[in-house]
Amino acid sequence: MKEKFKTLKDVFDLYTEKNLFHMMGQGHFEGLESPIGVGKEANTFSALRKGKRVLVKIYRLQTCDFNRMFDNLRTDPRFDGLKKKQRKVVFAWAKREASNLAKLGKVGLHVPKLIAHRDNIVVMEFIGDEGPAPQVITQKPKHPKAFLEKLIKQMKAMHEAGLVHGDLSPFNLLNWDENPYIIDLSQATPFRNPHAEELLERDVRVMATFFTKIGVKITPGELKAKV
Ligand SMILES: Nc1ncnc2c1ncn2[C@@H]1O[C@H](COP(=O)(O)OP(=O)(O)O)[C@@H](O)[C@H]1O
Ligand SMILES: [Mg+2]
Incomplete structure (x- = not known):
C-alpha cells in the first residue's frame, strides 16, 4: 500500500496519512489516484474502490482558516459546545459535510452519496465518468x-x-x-x-x-x- 502514496510524500501531515491508511485498510478506497482540486480548506482526489471511482476529500489540519470555520460552526445547533481547538474544528467541519450528504442522499437529492467519514476525511460518490463532471461555471448548461x-x-x-x-x-x-x-x-x-x-x-x-x-x-x- 505504501507505494501508492509515494507521489504524495510530504503532502499530508502524519495524522492524515495515518487516517488515509486506516480507511484504505477498511476497504473504503484503494489508494489515491489523481488530484482534482485544492480549495481553501480541502484537497480532493479521485480514488478507486472495487473498480469504481470515488472522491476523497481531505480537509487540511493546518493550512485552513480555522477561525472562520469555528465562527461558522458555532451557530449550527448540531455543534453546540464545540471547543476552539484547531483539530476538533476541522473534524467538525468534515463531519458536517458527511452528515449533510447522508441526510440529503437519503431523501434522494442529486448530491454525492456518502461512502465513509473519519475525522478530517470524507469519501463520497464520484460525480462524473472518466473525469469529474464539470462545474457549471465552466460548462454552462445547454438549455x-x-x-x-x-x-x-x-x-x-x-x-x-x-x-x-x-x-x-x-x-x-x-x-x-x-x-x-x-x-x-x-x-x-x-x-x-x-x-x-x-x-x-x-x-x-x-x-x-x-x-x-x-x-x-x-x-x-x-x-x-x-x-
Ligand atoms: N463528488 C464529486 N465528484 C466529482 N468531483 C467533485 C466531487 N466533489 C467535488 N468535486 C470537485 O472537486 C473540487 C473541490 O470540491 P469542493 O467540494 O467544492 O471543495 P472546495 O471548494 O472546498 O475545495 C471541485 O473542482 C469539484 O468540482
Ligand atoms: Mg467548492
Missing part, C-alpha cells in the same frame, strides 16, 4: 431554463429536508449530462441556525445572478419564492 427548473427542484428538496446550503455557487454546482448536482456541503446548516435566512438570501442571490447572466432572467425574490 439554461430547463437546467434552472431542475435546480429549483433540488434546492426546494434540500430546504424541505431542513437544510440551507450557504455556499451555493456555479463552482459548487456540477453539470453532469445536463443535470445539476449540488456539492461542497460543509457549510450547509439547519434552518434553526440564526444565520439560515441570511444564507438562504445569499444562495438565491448568487444563483439568480448567474442564471440571469446566462440568459434566464430571474430575480433573487422570484427564485426565493420557488425554492
